[in-house]
């Protein structure tokens with residue numbers, strides 16, 4: 001990722017990055033779609049149908065259409081900020097059923113350009129998938145915060161219910177032939193970065209894990225967290241105990257963990273992008289230059305401090321880590337989201 005803390009980055013860098021291929025891959029991601037579909041179905045028996053706001057509806061409007069399919073929406077306001085994507089969705093809307101045409105209003109702009117309170121009917125539920133590989137890095141915290149504020153807090157339902165970011169320390173990963181091929185097809189790098197930095201990896205090798213269990217370094221119950229004033233400096237600290245035998249620690253994998261609903265019976269509304277292959281690339285954050293990794297042994301502690309400023313649609317992050325008591329030889333890497341390489 002070049003110039004990782006460039007303050008001129010803005011959210012339209014990401015919005016314009018979305019291409020027809022990406023929407024197609026996201027719709028083929030059965031883990032993602034099933035989790036959203038199962039959450040939507042949980043509202044089938046609600047006596048009062050909600051008016052939903054689908055933020056970032058995408059080219060195929062999958063979430064808006066599922067809301068209509070399962071009869072859980074009185075109306076859906078679907079908003080999309082990418083101009084080409086909006087045109088595609090507009091064209092699609094002309095071809096769908098009469099019920100979908102009647103119940104879906106499509107808006108071609110950034111979500112905060114509309115004063116949702118003045119819309120008729122007025123939304124009282126939110127659905128979106130503006131969740132990044134680092135769950136907050138597509139600006140969803142700020143977008144949700146602004147939307148809820150503009151609706152004067154009158155939100156009954158929110159899908160997803162909870163988003164988080166899983167973290168696990170790793171040794172320098174070696175990409176298999178299959179992963180290289182997948183990365184090539186998805187336009188991601190086929191090589192591991194040589195210097196401190198961050199990169200997206202498709203199906204990264206799990207044998208690089210230095211511990212048994214990942215931990216959440218971000219964890220938000222979205223409706224509650226975004227209804228409060230946003231934190232300028234959010235700090236999370238934790239420790240990992242190394243379980244693998246002698247290895248060289250080089251960085252971390254980061255991946256999203258999403259519960260589309262509170263009721264996660266049989267794991268039906270869960271997306272764990274570290275465990276399953278999804279359309280989200282796992283982020284590899286390399287904390288040391290190539291071959292300068294730190295030797296660790298079973299029982300060693302890898303201490304982590306994760307700082308973020310989520311008050312902007314392009315959040316800023318800093319990951320700092322050290323082994324055992326060696327705080328003075330800590331390594332630190334800062335970047336501005338979203339990482340799109």
Ligand SMILES: C[S@@+](CC[C@H](N)C(=O)[O-])C[C@H]1O[C@@H](n2cnc3c(N)ncnc32)[C@H](O)[C@@H]1O
Nearest residue numbers: 015026056057058079080081082110111129130
């Ligand atoms: C990850 S895609 C999800 C698309 C679709 N909802 C789906 O689930 O397949 C996110 C979409 O949200 C759009 N987007 C992101 N933030 C937005 C905002 N604040 N207002 C409107 N569109 C937004 C992007 O352009 C992109 O099309």
